[in-house]
Amino acid sequence: MTQPECIIEIEALSTQFGDQVVHRDINLCVYHGEILTLIGGSGSGKTTLLRQMLGLEEPTKGSVRIFGGAYDDATFNLKKKNIHNRSGVLFQQGALFSALTVFDNVALPLRELHMLSESMIRNLVMMKLDMVAIGPEHADKMPATLSGGMIKRVALARALALDPELLFLDEPTAGLDPELSESFIELVLTLRSEMDLTIVMVTHDLDTLVALSDRIAVLADKQIVITGTLGEVCQFQHSFITSFFKNIRHKFEPKNYSEQTWKTAPMPS
Ligand SMILES: Nc1ncnc2c1ncn2[C@@H]1O[C@H](COP(=O)(O)OP(=O)(O)OP(=O)(O)O)[C@@H](O)[C@H]1O
Ligand SMILES: [Mg+2]
16 A cells, blocks of 8 residues: 655654753654544643644754645745645634634635635635534624634634645634534534545544544653554553543443544555
């Protein structure tokens, strides 16, 4: 089987803030079409790694290649804007701009292109809101008047505004009740089947992790200690993994996971 293409390739990445070492010698490849979930303890550097993948934060050492180019390559820097247009992000904090309506939040990335007329923008925004099951009656509302689940869905609509190839989801179901989490998970699965999406997700929610992940990368001891299927990760001996999965170990036999949860994404041989 041929090796699938790495849409993101991280090599020998280290991060240090002052005296604090966050990452040490991290290597990771995100395959085209997969949902890769990053897990790790609070403060282990998951959001920082996502920000580095997006070029919003520079690693202290090492390189991040995305869509075949590296951020440290001078000519590639010129193309950063283009990368942002090919990626959508649902941030962990501050999912929406509180001073903008739902409509204007989703319209923002489209307006920043300076290429589309207002009527085209209106059509696209309404289409994206429809994709995430937000009715047109909510378009003029302010974020403060929305429920937590609606905020996440509008934020997802904004992340999808430019039809990205790559979607970053940082704790997408945090703070949602189980029912809303489930509908968010279904929404991501539907979008994934309809669009040619590669997704990098951070979550500490087991249901989200099990339902969506093709592969899981575990950030512990400042390193990626294992990358693999749910079954492979569950069987890996590490104290963080034991405690993270303790509540589901009794529900499933690890050997069943990979078959049950695997999607159709191209996988490494
Ligand atoms: N720009 C920065 N300057 C200094 N320290 C930072 C900066 N960004 C992150 N850190 C520190 O790096 C560590 C990792 O932060 P990060 O937000 O990546 O963790 P996380 O794994 O996403 O945590 P959580 O699960 O709580 O969201 C933290 O100790 C944080 O305080
Ligand atoms: Mg975080």
